[in-house]
Amino acid sequence: VSAPLEPVRREADHLRILDQRELPERLVHLRCRGVEEVAEAIRTLAVRGAPAIGIAAAYGVSLAADNAARAGEDVRSAARAASDLLETTRPTAVNLFYALKRMRRVLDDGGSDAEDLPRALRAEADAVLAEDLATGEAIARHGLSVFPESGEVSVLTHCNAGGLATGGWGTALAPIYAAHASGRRVAVFADETRPLLQGSRLTAWELHHAGIPVTVLVDGASASLLGRRRVDLVIVGADRIAANGDTANKIGTYAVALAAREAGIPFYVAAPISTFDLATARGADIPIEERGPEEVLAGRGAPGAAAYNPAFDVTPARLIAGWITERGVLRPPFPELAEQKAD
Amino acid sequence: VSAPLEPVRREADHLRILDQRELPERLVHLRCRGVEEVAEAIRTLAVRGAPAIGIAAAYGVSLAADNAARAGEDVRSAARAASDLLETTRPTAVNLFYALKRMRRVLDDGGSDAEDLPRALRAEADAVLAEDLATGEAIARHGLSVFPESGEVSVLTHCNAGGLATGGWGTALAPIYAAHASGRRVAVFADETRPLLQGSRLTAWELHHAGIPVTVLVDGASASLLGRRRVDLVIVGADRIAANGDTANKIGTYAVALAAREAGIPFYVAAPISTFDLATARGADIPIEERGPEEVLAGRGAPGAAAYNPAFDVTPARLIAGWITERGVLRPPFPELAEQKAD
Numbered sequence: 053v054s055a056p057l058e059p060v061r062r063e064a065d066h067l068r069i070l071d072q073r074e075l076p077e078r079l080v081h082l083r084c085r086g087v088e089e090v091a092e093a094i095r096t097l098a099v100r101g102a103p104a105i106g107i108a109a110a111y112g113v114s115l116a117a118d119n120a121a122r123a124g125e126d127v128r129s130a131a132r133a134a135s136d137l138l139e140t141t142r143p144t145a146v147n148l149f150y151a152l153k154r155m156r157r158v159l160d161d162g163g164s165d166a167e168d169l170p171r172a173l174r175a176e177a178d179a180v181l182a183e184d185l186a187t188g189e190a191i192a193r194h195g196l197s198v199f200p201e202s203g204e205v206s207v208l209t210h211c212n213a214g215g216l217a218t219g220g221w222g223t224a225l226a227p228i229y230a231a232h233a234s235g236r237r238v239a240v241f242a243d244e245t246r247p248l249l250q251g252s253r254l255t256a257w258e259l260h261h262a263g264i265p266v267t268v269l270v271d272g273a274s275a276s277l278l279g280r281r282r283v284d285l286v287i288v289g290a291d292r293i294a295a296n297g298d299t300a301n302k303i304g305t306y307a308v309a310l311a312a313r314e315a316g317i318p319f320y321v322a323a324p325i326s327t328f329d330l331a332t333a334r335g336a337d338i339p340i341e342e343r344g345p346e347e348v349l350a351g352r353g354a355p356g357a358a359a360y361n362p363a364f365d366v367t368p369a370r371l372i373a374g375w376i377t378e379r380g381v382l383r384p385p386f387p388e389l390a391e392q393k394a395d
Numbered sequence: 396v397s398a399p400l401e402p403v404r405r406e407a408d409h410l411r412i413l414d415q416r417e418l419p420e421r422l423v424h425l426r427c428r429g430v431e432e433v434a435e436a437i438r439t440l441a442v443r444g445a446p447a448i449g450i451a452a453a454y455g456v457s458l459a460a461d462n463a464a465r466a467g468e469d470v471r472s473a474a475r476a477a478s479d480l481l482e483t484t485r486p487t488a489v490n491l492f493y494a495l496k497r498m499r500r501v502l503d504d505g506g507s508d509a510e511d512l513p514r515a516l517r518a519e520a521d522a523v524l525a526e527d528l529a530t531g532e533a534i535a536r537h538g539l540s541v542f543p544e545s546g547e548v549s550v551l552t553h554c555n556a557g558g559l560a561t562g563g564w565g566t567a568l569a570p571i572y573a574a575h576a577s578g579r580r581v582a583v584f585a586d587e588t589r590p591l592l593q594g595s596r597l598t599a600w601e602l603h604h605a606g607i608p609v610t611v612l613v614d615g616a617s618a619s620l621l622g623r624r625r626v627d628l629v630i631v632g633a634d635r636i637a638a639n640g641d642t643a644n645k646i647g648t649y650a651v652a653l654a655a656r657e658a659g660i661p662f663y664v665a666a667p668i669s670t671f672d673l674a675t676a677r678g679a680d681i682p683i684e685e686r687g688p689e690e691v692l693a694g695r696g697a698p699g700a701a702a703y704n705p706a707f708d709v710t711p712a713r714l715i716a717g718w719i720t721e722r723g724v725l726r727p728p729f730p731e732l733a734e735q736k737a738d
Contacts, residue, residue: 076698210615244696249695249696252691252697253695253697254697260698267702268688270590271615271650272553272589272645272650273647275653276646304614304618305615306618307615307650310650311649311653314653348611348613349595349611352420352595353595354419354597354603354609354611357585357602358608358609360610362616365619
């Protein structure tokens with residue numbers, strides 16, 4: 053089965069990125085021919101979602117290596133500079149650092165000479181994408197295990213942890229795609245997710261595109277929706293998961309988790325293992341990106357008002373029923389990840 | 396001291412309504428010469444906020460009586476028809492029904508003949524406004540009693556329960572105006588309040604206009620702001636308060652209350668006594684207005700998506716530290732209101 057979407061794909065001489073800033077009005081692809089364009093695409097949210105950022109960053113390094121080889125420049129130092137640049141684009145998404153670490157490992161491998169290096173980097177970036185697609189399928193499979201056994205299922209999600217946010221399957225939306233594909237009736241409530249409206253723009257677009265019924269609500273409405281028990285479960289994505297399970301995700305997630313707990317509705321996080329950052333002990337240690345006030349005030353904000361615009365919040369582990377990963381539904385202290393910790 | 400704002404004022408031959416749909420870009424006043432225009436102004440949110448709606452409705456009945464008298468038509472039946480029309484405009488705001496009940500009482504008073512009636516109705520509408528202004532000043536005074544004793548105070552609010560929502564002082568914002576006027580340093584965090592952005596458009600506009608520092612945040616960010624204990628207290632308004640204290644207010648209020656409870660930050664409701672509806676036992680009995688999907692999807696919603704758009708939610712009484720009214724800071728079972736109950 054092919055993935056429902058292709059948000060980031062390498063072409064012969066460029067990286068093709070589905071420009072998510074233009075959705076849902078227009079389906080536009082960027083053609084990034086150099087690492088600067090990839091970094092700009094990440095920084096300006098043309099590509100967003102932690103796994104998709106990681107994939108784009110890996111290809112950004114590969115692209116820089118290819119370009120250096122073509123120009124007869126030093127491939128290794130060009131690729132290293134590309135990795136340095138990409139590291140500065142978004143501070144919270146751990147997948148970015150994970151993908152770049154993989155690329156650096158190839159770079160640091162003395163076995164590759166300058167001629168082999170571009171090919172080895174390209175293979176590694178391809179592997180980051182292929183593994184993400186396999187991960188999405190596995191998350192879908194494990195996610196289905198937390199659905200009610202039969203009947204129509206209603207799921208609330210926040211932001212966009214869908215195909216667009218990954219190699220193509222998504223994390224939070226992957227089990228929904230799988231349920232729909234198996235013929236099960238599934239309906240989704242999507243928080244619009246201010247300030248950038250990833251819910252009403254992206255989640256609603258990709259689910260509607262796939263023929264799955266989707267209802268958008270303002271972020272402030274999800275607490276009362278949960279209070280009225282109009283949904284069976286909540287699934288959200290994650291940008292970084294600390295060793296104790298505290299989970300950073302799009303601003304507004306914490307409020308949804310509090311309301312779900314109050315209503316007795318299970319709240320799940322779906323994320324690849326690469327989102328776990330076992331070197332970070334607690335949520336309080338996760339750096340939270342604060343973005344510019346114009347995102348909040350653009351449109352109709354009162355002139356003269358200030359704005360506070362954190363991009364993420366941290367949901368404490370105690371509010372989370374389970375972490376749906378490619379290795380199953382995990383719970384702290386995540387013994388399945390002991391190997392990664394030692395790594 | 397005059398009120399900081401004049402959102403609804405009767406002029407010689409019309410009702411002057413500050414058109415809140417045009418804020419913050421333009422300060423425009425509607426001149427409503429008949430009850431149909433007043434009803435339209437209420438229905439389309441040109442005037443909004445439960446007390447301001449009540450004032451506008453009272454003047455709408457008075458205006459209909461004046462017009463009928465001028466045209467030589469039956470004043471009593473014209474005023475009754477006006478009241479019937481106004482009752483259909485907004486289903487949740489109890490102040491609307493309270494104000495119209497007062498006008499009907501004047502209408503039903505056999506003592507007034509057709510000549511006296513317009514004057515009596517005008518006097519009653521003037522009384523509704525004057526009492527609201529006195530109420531605002533009293534709420535300000537009692538509200539100050541829940542502020543920390545000294546130092547700068549930081550208050551979070553949701554939607555707009557300010558001067559614009561009332562005769563001119565506001566409810567949730569009244570203590571803030573009073574604190575500022577007394578020279579105390581006070582800063583406000585205002586939830587933007589989707590879908591209609593009453594926070595970033597109206598609360599931010601009127602506080603900035605009054606010289607009070609205001610910081611806007613998306614609704615999803617207030618839970619983490621509270622979790623980080625960046626505010627001293629929360630004050631919100633109310634659209635209807637049930638006998639047990641369950642409080643209907645703008646959608647998103649319930650999520651703020653849950654987060655405040657979790658952080659141990661006191662959450663207050665500020666509202667005139669007229670907002671209490673002792674005939675409604677519990678929050679579950681309060682009818683919740685559902686508005687059209689276009690308010691949520693306008694702008695950048697994905698084509699084909701549905702929307703769920705309740706205008707209000709209900710915050711259970713157990714999450715509320717106190718109800719700041721013109722008679723003091725009350726708590727259930729509200730013995731101070733026993734007289735009203737018998738009424």
